[in-house]
Amino acid sequence: MPPVIDEKLCNFCGICYNVCPQDVFSFDKKRKQAPAVTYPRECWYCGACVVDCPRGAVSLTLPLPLHIVPSPALYGSPGPEEEEALRLAADFSRSIERNPPESGERKASNGCDGRKAAGHDTGGGNDTASGRGGGKGS
Amino acid sequence: MNNIEIREHSCDVCVVGGGLAGCMAAIRAAELNDSVVLVDKSNPERSGCAGTGLDHIWGYFPEVQGREEVSLEQMVEDHTRNVAQGLVNRRMLHYIAATSYDRILDLERFGARIRFEDSTLPGKLRLQYQMHACRNTLHFEGRDIKRILTTAVRKSGARILDRMMVTEVLTRDGEAVGVAGYGTRDGKIHRIRAKAVIMTTGRVNRLYKPYPGLTFAIRMPPALTGDGKAAIFRAGAELINMEFLSIPGRWSSRNLIRGGGLPTGSYQPPGVGVNALGEVIRRRNHEVGSKTVYGTAKTFATGRSFQGELEAGRGPIYADMSWGSEEDQRYMLWAIENEGLGPGFLHIMERYGLDFRRHKIELWPIEPEHSAAAAGGPIVDETCQTTLPALYAAGDEVGGVPGSVAPGAFTMGYLAAESAAKRAGGTGTVADGQGEEELLDFCNEILNRSGGDPWEDAQAAIHNHMSDYNIQNRSETMARRGLECLEYLKNTMRLTAASPHELTHCLEIRNLIECGRIIFRSTIERKESRGKIFQRKDYPEQDDANWFCFLGQRLENGRVRFQKHAP
Numbered sequence: 001m002p003p004v005i006d007e008k009l010c011n012f013c014g015i016c017y018n019v020c021p022q023d024v025f026s027f028d029k030k031r032k033q034a035p036a037v038t039y040p041r042e043c044w045y046c047g048a049c050v051v052d053c054p055r056g057a058v059s060l061t062l063p064l065p066l067h068i069v070p071s072p073a074l075y076g077s078p079g080p081e082e083e084e085a086l087r088l089a090a091d092f093s094r095s096i097e098r099n100p101p102e103s104g105e106r107k108a109s110n111g112c113d114g115r116k117a118a119g120h121d122t123g124g125g126n127d128t129a130s131g132r133g134g135g136k137g138s
Numbered sequence: 139m140n141n142i143e144i145r146e147h148s149c150d151v152c153v154v155g156g157g158l159a160g161c162m163a164a165i166r167a168a169e170l171n172d173s174v175v176l177v178d179k180s181n182p183e184r185s186g187c188a189g190t191g192l193d194h195i196w197g198y199f200p201e202v203q204g205r206e207e208v209s210l211e212q213m214v215e216d217h218t219r220n221v222a223q224g225l226v227n228r229r230m231l232h233y234i235a236a237t238s239y240d241r242i243l244d245l246e247r248f249g250a251r252i253r254f255e256d257s258t259l260p261g262k263l264r265l266q267y268q269m270h271a272c273r274n275t276l277h278f279e280g281r282d283i284k285r286i287l288t289t290a291v292r293k294s295g296a297r298i299l300d301r302m303m304v305t306e307v308l309t310r311d312g313e314a315v316g317v318a319g320y321g322t323r324d325g326k327i328h329r330i331r332a333k334a335v336i337m338t339t340g341r342v343n344r345l346y347k348p349y350p351g352l353t354f355a356i357r358m359p360p361a362l363t364g365d366g367k368a369a370i371f372r373a374g375a376e377l378i379n380m381e382f383l384s385i386p387g388r389w390s391s392r393n394l395i396r397g398g399g400l401p402t403g404s405y406q407p408p409g410v411g412v413n414a415l416g417e418v419i420r421r422r423n424h425e426v427g428s429k430t431v432y433g434t435a436k437t438f439a440t441g442r443s444f445q446g447e448l449e450a451g452r453g454p455i456y457a458d459m460s461w462g463s464e465e466d467q468r469y470m471l472w473a474i475e476n477e478g479l480g481p482g483f484l485h486i487m488e489r490y491g492l493d494f495r496r497h498k499i500e501l502w503p504i505e506p507e508h509s510a511a512a513a514g515g516p517i518v519d520e521t522c523q524t525t526l527p528a529l530y531a532a533g534d535e536v537g538g539v540p541g542s543v544a545p546g547a548f549t550m551g552y553l554a555a556e557s558a559a560k561r562a563g564g565t566g567t568v569a570d571g572q573g574e575e576e577l578l579d580f581c582n583e584i585l586n587r588s589g590g591d592p593w594e595d596a597q598a599a600i601h602n603h604m605s606d607y608n609i610q611n612r613s614e615t616m617a618r619r620g621l622e623c624l625e626y627l628k629n630t631m632r633l634t635a636a637s638p639h640e641l642t643h644c645l646e647i648r649n650l651i652e653c654g655r656i657i658f659r660s661t662i663e664r665k666e667s668r669g670k671i672f673q674r675k676d677y678p679e680q681d682d683a684n685w686f687c688f689l690g691q692r693l694e695n696g697r698v699r700f701q702k703h704a705p
Contacts, residue, residue, distance in 0.1 A: 018183070019183050020184070021181070021185045022354065022361060023301070023639060038639075041352070041353075041354065042353075042354050043354065044360055045479070045482045045486065046184070046189055046190045046478070046479055046481075047190050047479070047482025047484075047485050048189060048482075051281070052183075052184070059485070059489060060485055061489075065350050065392075066355055066394065067392075067490070068500065072496065072498070073458055073460035074412065074458050074461075074498065075460030075461060086407060086408070086462050086463075086466065089408075092422075094256045095254075095265055096258050097258045
C-alpha cells in the first residue's frame with residue numbers, strides 16, 4: 001500500500017514524515033529506522049514524499065480501484081492537417097510568435113483572439129453577449 | 139473534566155492556513171509587524187492545493203494584453219460575465235486582476251522561475267488560455283512553489299506553527315482576538331491570542347462520495363475540510379454562496395491528475411480529448427481562442443462535449459497525448475510535473491509501465507466540489523475583512539469571487555496582511571477572548587470514551603447524506619431531509635479516537651457536518667435555480683428580480699440569520 005520506503009536506501013532523515021500533507025507516516029529520529037507508513041489508506045498520491053526524498057527511497061503503490069487500465073494511444077502519422085495543428089500548438093505553448101503583431105494592428109473588437117498571434121488567420125466572429133445573468137446589476 | 143494540556147501563544151497577526159494565500163499573507167504581515175504566526179494543519183512546505191505544484195496563474199500582463207488591445211477593464215468584464223455569470227464581488231475581482239502580476243513578480247523575487255528563453259513575448263513570459271477569452275495565464279515552473287514560499291516565510295521572520303488544526307476564532311466584545319486549535323501530533327489545545335486574524339484554510343473538500351470510491355482519492359486536498367469556514371461561522375461572521383456547487387467538478391483519471399480540463403494547460407501541446415472512436419472532442423490550446431471578450435464562451439471549438447459523447451454511446455472519454463515531437467513530449471512532461479499532483483502522477487505512470495506515447499488516459503467526470511466556481515465563504519469588504527472586526531480572510535476561503543484561484547490567493551493574502559497589519563498596529567495590547575469551550579468539550583468527550591464510532595464511519599455517513607440530498611433532484615424537501623440526517627448524525631455519533639491523528643479526523647468530521655448544515659440551510663433559502671452551480675427541481679427558473687444577490691448566513695445569539703447582499 002502507498003507509499004513504500006526502501007529501507008536499504010533510507011537515510012532516516014525524516015523529510016517524508018515532515019512534509020506529508022496527510023501525515024501518513026510515523027517516525028522517531030532517535031531510532032535510526034525508516035518512517036513507518038501508519039495510515040496507508042490516507043495517502044493522496046500527491047508525490048511530495050517521492051520528490052522530496054534525497055535518496056529516491058520512496059515510491060507510491062496504487063490500491064486496485066486507482067489503477068489506470070492501459071489503453072493504446074492513437075499515435076501514428078498525424079497527417080498534414082494535424083501536423084500543422086501540432087506545430088501551432090507547440091509554438092503557442094512556448095509563446096513563440098513567428099509573426100508578432102505590431103502594436104495597434106488589431107482591432108479592439110477582435111479582442112484577444114490569440115490565433116492571429118500564432119500565425120493563424122481567423123474570421124474574428126464576435127458573438128453577441130448572452131451569458132446567464134450577464135452583467136446585470138454588476 | 140479536562141484531560142488536555144492547553145498551551146498559550148501570543149502575536150500581532152495570526153495567519154491560519156499555510157497555502158498560497160497564507161504564505162503570502164504571512165510574508166507581507168511580517169514585513170509590517172514584529173510578531174506574526176503562520177499556523178498550518180500539516181506543513182506549509184507541501185500543504186494546500188499547490189502542495190506539489192502550480193503551473194499556471196492568471197493575471198493582467200500589460201505588455202502582452204495591452205499590445206493585443208485588451209484592457210484590464212475588459213478582462214474583468216470577461217471574468218464577470220463568463221466565469222462568474224455576473225454574480226461576483228467586482229471590486230475584489232478588479233483588485234485581483236490588477237495586482238496578480240505584482241505578486242507573480244514577488245514569486246520571482248523569492249526564487250520561482252517565470253521567464254523562458256524560447257518565448258518571444260515581452261518579458262519572455264509563457265502565456266496561455268485558461269478560463270478567460272484572452273491569453274492571460276502564465277505557465278511557469280511551480281512544482282516547488284510551496285517550498286520556495288515557505289523559505290520566504292521563514293526569512294520574513296514569521297513563526298510557523300505546523301501540525302496544528304485551528305477550529306475556533308476567539309472573540310471578545312464582538313471582535314476577533316485570536317484562534318484556538320488542536321495539535322495534530324502533540325495532542326494539545328493551543329490558544330493563540332492575536333490583534334488580528336487572517337483565515338486562509340481554503341475549500342471544503344470531502345463532502346461528496348469520491349468518484350474512485352476511496353475517501354482520500356479526490357482531486358483537491360483531502361486535508362481541506364472547511365475548518366476556516368466552520369470557525370468563521372461559529373464566531374458569528376457571515377458566509378455567502380455556501381449553497382453553490384460545481385457539478386460536475388472536472389474530468390480526471392481516478393482523481394490522480396489535476397488538469398482534467400483538456401485541452402488547456404498541462405497536457406499541451408500534444409493533448410487532445412477524444413471519444414472511444416478516436417474522434418477529437420476537445421482540440422488543442424491555441425484553438426481555444428474562439429472566445430471573444432464579450433461573447434459566450436464556446437467549448438473548445440468542436441461543438442461537442444465529453445458528456446454529450448458519453449450520452450451518445452461513444453464513451454468513454456480519453457486524453458490522448460501521444461502525438462508531437464520529442465521536444466513537444468518533453469514540454470508536456472515539464473508542464474505536468476509542475477502542476478499540483480503532477481509529480482505523483484508521473485511517478486505512478488512510470489512505475490506502472492504507462493507512457494503518453496503508447497497509452498491514452500481515460501477521463502471521467504469527478505464528484506462535485508465546493509470549488510472555485512462556487513466561491514462559498516465569508517463575505518469580505520475591500521480590505522478583506524469579514525463581518526467580524528479584526529477577522530480577515532483570503533484566497534479560496536473568501537466567498538463571492540468565483541474563479542479567483544491562485545491569483546486570488548496571492549493578491550488577497552497580500553491585501554489581508556496589509557489590512558491586518560494596520561489593525562494590529564493600532565491595537566495596544568493583545569486581548570484575551572473566549573470561544574474554545576466547545577472545542578474542549580468535543581475533545582474531552584471523545585478522549586473520555588472507550589469504544590464507539592470510528593471517524594471513518596461518520597465520514598461515510600456525510601458522503602451518503604451530501605451525495606443523496608445535494609447533487610441531483612435538489613429541492614426544499616430534499617434539503618430539509620439532508621439537514622435532518624446531518625443533525626441526526628451530529629447528535630447520534632459517539633466518535634472515538636486512539637491518537638491525536640484520529641482526534642484530528644474527528645474534528646474534521648465536526649467541521650464537515652457544520653459546513654453541510656450551512657449548505658442545506660442556504661439551499662432551502664435560495665428559491666430559484668442559477669446556472670450550473672445551483673439547480674433546484676422545485677424552482678427550475680433563474681429569478682434575477684429576487685435572487686441576483688449573495689445570500690448571507692450567520693449566527694446571532696445561537697439563531698441562524700439570512701441576509702441578501704447586492705454583488
